[in-house]
Amino acid sequence: ANSHRLWPEIDRVVKQEVSMASLGVGECGSGWQLFAEDGEMRMFRREEEMDGMVVDPLKAVHVVKGITGHEVCHYFFNPQYRYDWETTLEHMIVLETVSEDTLIFHQTHKRIWPASQRDVVFWSHTRRLPNDQDRDGPDIWTVVNNSTEHPDHPANAGKCVRIFLTVCLLCQTRVDPPKDGAPVSRDDITCKITYCSVVNPGGWAPASVLRAVYKREYPKFLKRFTAYVKNQTKDKPIMY
Numbered sequence: 516a517n518s519h520r521l522w523p524e525i526d527r528v529v530k531q532e533v534s535m536a537s538l539g540v541g542e543c544g545s546g547w548q549l550f551a552e553d554g555e556m557r558m559f560r561r562e563e564e565m566d567g568m569v570v571d572p573l574k575a576v577h578v579v580k581g582i583t584g585h586e587v588c589h590y591f592f593n594p595q596y597r598y599d600w601e602t603t604l605e606h607m608i609v610l611e612t613v614s615e616d617t618l619i620f621h622q623t624h625k626r627i628w629p630a631s632q633r634d635v636v637f638w639s640h641t642r643r644l645p646n647d648q649d650r651d652g653p654d655i656w657t658v659v660n661n662s663t664e665h666p667d668h669p670a671n672a673g674k675c676v677r678i679f680l681t682v683c684l685l686c687q688t689r690v691d692p693p694k695d696g697a698p699v700s701r702d703d704i705t706c707k708i709t710y711c712s713v714v715n716p717g718g719w720a721p722a723s724v725l726r727a728v729y730k731r732e733y734p735k736f737l738k739r740f741t742a743y744v745k746n747q748t749k750d751k752p753i754m755y
């Protein structure tokens with residue numbers, strides 16, 4: 516709801532993250548290096564450190580047939596599906612339901628040896644965006660997750676090291692209607708997914724460990740998540 520204390524921040528961060536995600540990896544200036552490729556999925560990262568800690572921004576682009584951007588964002592945003600696809604998740608709770616399109620989460624992630632266990636508090640907002648290029652084309656959908664504070668879960672008060680993240684999932688749907696005028700089926704839709712994330716690991720974690728975790732976990736996450744959405748939607752009506 517646009518009366519909520521977080522609304523101005525949410526609106527600002529969503530706009531800036533969507534414009535960043537919309538830039539191609541070429542346009543963001545140099546620095547993006549391809550580190551994983553699997554079929555249509557390409558993962559890029561920039562090697563960046565902050566106070567000696569690895570905070571490598573990540574940008575993944577993927578093209579998946581048979582699902583829409585609305586469906587991808589629906590399964591990414593809604594908490595009831597998260598344990599099905601987020602393999603590193605140990606515990607998740609919705610701290611606040613700000614509105615039907617904005618939630619505040621607390622998550623603890625499985626410990627990744629030799630680093631200590633991490634947790635995160637973030638607001639999550641999903642939104643349909645007008646499609647500037649193609650007026651009568653399907654809309655663009657996004658989910659933005661951004662770290663925030665919450666009185667019930669102060670940072671580093673328990674066993675976990677608090678991480679800080681900004682994540683943007685941006686989805687553009689394309690429909691290629693069948694020539695013979697038959698109704699559009701899932702074979703005629705394609706979704707271009709851009710996933711951007713910057714994770715500050717909070718406390719110290721060896722750069723080699725973090726980069727190994729990212730190299731292993733991110734490709735696994737995006738493949739698993741998109742396969743999950745295809746499987747969940749294959750026998751359901753198309754959600755545009």
Ligand SMILES: CCCCCc1ccc(-c2ccc(S(=O)(=O)CCO)cc2)cc1/C=C\c1ccccn1
Nearest residue numbers: 601603624627630633660682716720728732733736
């Ligand atoms: C030493 C390890 C420190 C970092 C561990 C870690 C904690 C959390 C997170 C994380 C990643 C994506 C999100 S989200 O996109 O908002 C979806 C909702 O869950 C939230 C959290 C990442 C990671 C680090 C690696 C890693 C990478 C891809 C998948 C899983 N883990």
